Amino acid sequence: xxxxxxxxxxxxxxxxxxxxxxxxxxxxxxxxxxxxxxxxxxxxxxxxxxxxxxxxxxxxxxxxxxxxxxxxxxxxxxxxxxxxxxxxxxxxxxxxxxxxxxxxxxxxxxxxxxxxxxxxxxxxxxxxxxxxxxxxxxxxxxxxxxxxxxxxxxxxxxxxxxxxxxxxxxxxxxxxxxxxxxxxxxxxxxxxxxxxxxxxxxxxxxxxxxxxxxxxxxxxxxxxxxxxxxxxxxxxxxxxxxxxxxxxxxxxxxxxxxxxxxxxxxxxxxxx
Numbered sequence: 001x002x003x004x005x006x007x008x009x010x011x012x013x014x015x016x017x018x019x020x021x022x023x024x025x026x027x028x029x030x031x032x033x034x035x036x037x038x039x040x041x042x043x044x045x046x047x048x049x050x051x052x053x054x055x056x057x058x059x060x061x062x063x064x065x066x067x068x069x070x071x072x073x074x075x076x077x078x079x080x081x082x083x084x085x086x087x088x089x090x091x092x093x094x095x096x097x098x099x100x101x102x103x104x105x106x107x108x109x110x111x112x113x114x115x116x117x118x119x120x121x122x123x124x125x126x127x128x129x130x131x132x133x134x135x136x137x138x139x140x141x142x143x144x145x146x147x148x149x150x151x152x153x154x155x156x157x158x159x160x161x162x163x164x165x166x167x168x169x170x171x172x173x174x175x176x177x178x179x180x181x182x183x184x185x186x187x188x189x190x191x192x193x194x195x196x197x198x199x200x201x202x203x204x205x206x207x208x209x210x211x212x213x214x215x216x217x218x219x220x221x222x223x224x225x226x227x228x229x230x231x232x233x234x235x236x237x238x239x240x241x242x243x244x245x246x247x248x249x250x251x252x253x254x255x256x257x258x259x260x261x262x263x264x265x266x267x268x269x270x271x272x
Contacts, residue, residue, distance in 0.1 A: 001013050001014075001015070001031070001032070001035050002035075003035065003038065003039040003042055003043075004039055005039060005042075005043045005046075006040075007043070011039075011042065013035070013038060013042075015031055055067055067198060073189060074189055074190070074191060074192075074193075074196055076188050076189045077186045077187060077188025077189065077190070078186075078187050078188055079184055079185070079187070080137075080139055080140075080184070080185060080187045080200075081139075081140040081143075081146070081182070081183070081184050081185075082137040082138055082139045082140055082149075082182070082183075082184075082185055082187075082200070083124075083137065083138040083140065083149050083152075083153040083180065083181070083182045083228065084135075084136075084137055084138075084179075084180070084181045084182065084183070084185065084200075084204055084205060084208045085119065085124060085134070085135070085136040085137070085138070085153060085156070085157070085178065085179075085180060085208075086133070086134070086135055086136075086178070086179045086181075086205070086208040086209055086211075086212045087115065087133065087134045087160075087176050087177065087178040087179075087212065088132060088133045088134075088176065088177050088178075088212055088215075089108075089132035089133075089175070089176050090175040090176060090177055090215075090216055091175070092132040095107070108132060110167065111132070111164070111176070112129065112134065114160055114163040114164045114167060115134055115160040115163075115164075115176075116134075118156040118157075118159040118160045118163070119136050119156050119160070122138070122152040122153065122155050122156040122159075123138055123139075123149065123152050124136045124137065124138040124152075124153060124156060125137055125138075125139070127199050127200060128197075128199055135199070135200075135205070137185065137187075137200055138150075138152060138153045138156075140182070146182065146231065147231040149182075150180075150182055150228055150231035151231065151232060153180055153228075154180065154222075154224075154232050154235065157178055157180060157222050160176075160178075161176075161178075161221055161222065164176055175221070176221065177212055177213075177215025177216055177220070177221060177222075177223075178212065178215065178221065178222045178223070179208045179209070179210075179211035179212035179214075179215070179223050179224070179225075180208070180222065180223070180224040180225070180228045181207055181208040181211065181224065181225040181227060181228050182204075182225070182227050182228045183202070183203070183204030183207070183227060184202060184204060185200040185201065185202045185204050185205055186200060186201050186202050187199075187200045188200075206246055207225060207244065207247065207251070208225070210244035210245060210246065210247070211223050211224075211225060211244070211251075211253055214242060214253060218239065218255070220239075220255045220256070220259050221256075221259060222255070222256050223239075223253055223254065223255055224253070224254045224255075225251070225252075225253070225254070226251070226252045226253075226254065228254075229254035234257075235256060235257055236254040236255065236256060236257065237254060237255060237256075237257050238252055238253075238254055239253055239254060239255045240252070240253060
């Protein structure tokens with residue numbers, strides 16, 4: 001039987017019975033009487049599923065669930081503890097100058113494909129793509145599992161680094177820099193008027209951004225803050241203290257044990 005949606009789309013419903021002789025006339029009449037309300041219910045469920053899929057695609061699963069639950073007021077935020085992932089492609093400006101637009105877009109898509117599955121696999125949520133940058137968080141439910149979450153975030157980082165190194169999507173491969181930090185972030189709706197963005201902000205995110213900028217200068221792929229590295233101490237070594245722009249005192253920065261600093265690199269301590 002046809003299901004006519006208000007949108008103009010036509011779908012169908014099929015009914016079957018094990019009753020000998022099939023449906024009676026009275027049963028068919030009863031089925032026909034519910035077709036119109038069934039169409040309304042089916043259309044509403046389809047719209048909900050479509051909205052959920054779109055929100056998951058554009059803002060992430062957790063954020064999408066919050067938005068569908070009605071948390072859409074500006075300033076509607078929550079303070080959460082999370083491991084923060086902030087990565088960036090090395091040499092993107094140079095590539096943008098010499099690659100055709102569609103080739104650049106295809107490269108970015110392949111580059112993000114090297115990171116997003118690893119982040120999701122280890123419990124993270126991608127919040128935002130910023131040009132060639134990626135912001136993700138690994139929510140920490142309680143202080144007891146902070147160490148576990150940091151190890152998960154680092155496992156995702158190792159996995160993404162290996163995939164990028166082996167994929168070689170362009171001449172000489174694509175390199176990326178990644179900063180890992182852990183701290184409190186404001187997670188929720190921020191924006192102007194009726195144009196909002198569901199994201200996370202706060203000093204912890206700013207610190208991750210400053211540390212990420214050091215990856216290129218230090219010839220490192222993955223850097224971490226003191227707060228993050230202390231949970232994975234066997235895998236990190238201190239590489240110096242740096243005055244990061246916006247932070248009053250020099251902050252210690254840690255690099256992976258297996259990533260040696262190239263001889264032509266310096267360890268800058270100027271404000272960043």
